[in-house]
Amino acid sequence: MSQYRAVRGMVDVLPDETPLWQMLEQTARDVIGAHGYSEIRTPLVERTDLFARSIGEVTDIVEKEMYSFADRNDEGLSLRPEGTASTVRAMVQHNLIQSAQRVWYMGPMFRYERPQKGRQRQFHQLGVEAFGVPTPDQDAELLLLCRQWWRRLGIDDVVTLELNTIGSAESRHAYKQALTAYLRQHVESLDEDSQRRLATNPLRILDSKSAATQNVVAGAPAMARFLDDESKAHHDQLCELLGQAGLSFVANPNLVRGLDYYNKTVFEWTTDRLGAQATVCGGGRYDGMVGQFGGKATPAAGFAAGLERLVMLLQSLEVDALDHPDLYVISADSNALSQAMLEADRIRTEFPGLRVVQHLGGASLKSQFKRADKSGASWAMVYGPDELAQGTVTVKPLRTNEEQTSLDRGALNDFLHRLERLASDIEE
RNA sequence: GUGGCUGUAGCUCACCAGGUAGAGCACCGGAUUGUGACUCCGGAGGUAGUGGGUUCAAGACCCAUCAGCCACCCCA
Numbered sequence A: 001m002s003q004y005r006a007v008r009g010m011v012d013v014l015p016d017e018t019p020l021w022q023m024l025e026q027t028a029r030d031v032i033g034a035h036g037y038s039e040i041r042t043p044l045v046e047r048t049d050l051f052a053r054s055i056g057e058v059t060d061i062v063e064k065e066m067y068s069f070a071d072r073n074d075e076g077l078s079l080r081p082e083g084t085a086s087t088v089r090a091m092v093q094h095n096l097i098q099s100a101q102r103v104w105y106m107g108p109m110f111r112y113e114r115p116q117k118g119r120q121r122q123f124h125q126l127g128v129e130a131f132g133v134p135t136p137d138q139d140a141e142l143l144l145l146c147r148q149w150w151r152r153l154g155i156d157d158v159v160t161l162e163l164n165t166i167g168s169a170e171s172r173h174a175y176k177q178a179l180t181a182y183l184r185q186h187v188e189s190l191d192e193d194s195q196r197r198l199a200t201n202p203l204r205i206l207d208s209k210s211a212a213t214q215n216v217v218a219g220a221p222a223m224a225r226f227l228d229d230e231s232k233a234h235h236d237q238l239c240e241l242l243g244q245a246g247l248s249f250v251a252n253p254n255l256v257r258g259l260d261y262y263n264k265t266v267f268e269w270t271t272d273r274l275g276a277q278a279t280v281c282g283g284g285r286y287d288g289m290v291g292q293f294g295g296k297a298t299p300a301a302g303f304a305a306g307l308e309r310l311v312m313l314l315q316s317l318e319v320d321a322l323d324h325p326d327l328y329v330i331s332a333d334s335n336a337l338s339q340a341m342l343e344a345d346r347i348r349t350e351f352p353g354l355r356v357v358q359h360l361g362g363a364s365l366k367s368q369f370k371r372a373d374k375s376g377a378s379w380a381m382v383y384g385p386d387e388l389a390q391g392t393v394t395v396k397p398l399r400t401n402e403e404q405t406s407l408d409r410g411a412l413n414d415f416l417h418r419l420e421r422l423a424s425d426i427e428e
Numbered sequence B: 001g002u003g004g005c006u007g008u009a010g011c012u013c014a015c016c017a018g019g020u021a022g023a024g025c026a027c028c029g030g031a032u033u034g035u036g037a038c039u040c041c042g043g044a045g046g047u048a049g050u051g052g053g054u055u056c057a058a059g060a061c062c063c064a065u066c067a068g069c070c071a072c073c074c075c076a
Helices: A018-034 A048-055 A060-065 A084-093 A136-153 A169-184 A192-200 A202-207 A211-218 A229-244 A307-316 A334-350 A365-375 A385-390 A409-427
Strands: A045-047 A068-070 A076-079 A101-110 A122-131 A160-165 A263-270 A279-285 A300-306 A327-331 A356-358 A379-383 A393-397 A405-407
Touching (some): A018 A101, A018 A122, A018 A136, A045 A048, A045 A084, A122 A307, A136 A263, A169 A202, A229 A263, A263 A300, A327 A334, A334 A385, A334 A409
Antiparallel strands (some): A068 A076, A122 A300, A279 A300, A393 A405
């Protein structure tokens, strides 16, 4: 055991997992790009008040989960706990919200929480944000985009969409008062956390997991009754669009989300395969944030997906992404080695679609073949005195029982062409 | 932040009424001279998370600490 370990809640992604990550990221890039969104990259550090004001002063994230510190100039800074605030800040700062804009980002986020499976202190989110479109077609596009991604990943059968609307800021305010009034009559039946939140963030009591609290919540006034007409119409239209697209969802009237900036549409994609960390992706509309950050009032909507959780979901389905070599190059002696290296180099130039691994460091042919097998390569390519003398190369299939063959230059190129085409088919 | 469980070779785990550790897999080498996978033989690898304590003696008991896991909480 080495003297140093990764700090608590921060995790190394090791080489046997990165192919899966790359596959996840690549499908995301493809799907998001296909919808016309462009990538934006913002700093990992922002002023603390940027997060406090947008996410909400009394949210758990801001109150107790941020990595905050003063820099040498005594400025209050924080590692970003999520990506939307930074994205909006950047869009406003650079005056990019002239017309409709579609952006996405991907990267590490930081939250000081007690680590658990599916919950780390440094974790990774991929977020998609759309600015300038107030109508529900925007919300629908985001959800359809998600569904495309899930399909590409093969997880569309194991995630469910939960959907709700929390109305306008005003209607939510009215509802909050009614809810608080009701809950106050039942304080003694609420769990401890919920009692505390009665004063700070009563809406969050709605999705408490405490059975006692849920009994109380069951009799609470419904948010729907307080919704303003516009929010109601927005929600109805969204539901209709989703229906037309054949995207089914579960209406969850208690879905409220833990960040304060949302209004109207909120949603979560959840799965039952990840234990308590069931949410794989979450988002909604945040029409007020651009204005709040000093931009011209501009509607917006977006979501963020947790990459660790998606990776775990893929692993639970035994999806594996492989990056095995196509060719493993073996040489019998040092003469053959120099020839082999030149050939490998030529092949990589002329057949860029092939993964060619050169055996280095010498060893008996026997152990070179063992290595070739372990590498997962589909073919071994052998250079030795015989091959050098005849101007040929021996190729031996490692995944089938066919015989090895000796190829001259022309036959080798034909062989490599076929192999390259096969390799690109598999990647498709 | 709260409660609980766990921590022994790279991995998965075992042993032991407390007497200084073992298996499978993985790894390395060999089974005649240029060839992997299966089989056989051999080898290397652990100050038992870390630090204290109890004891003649501790990986086994106690305490602390660190880390992981589960639930709460939180959310991605």
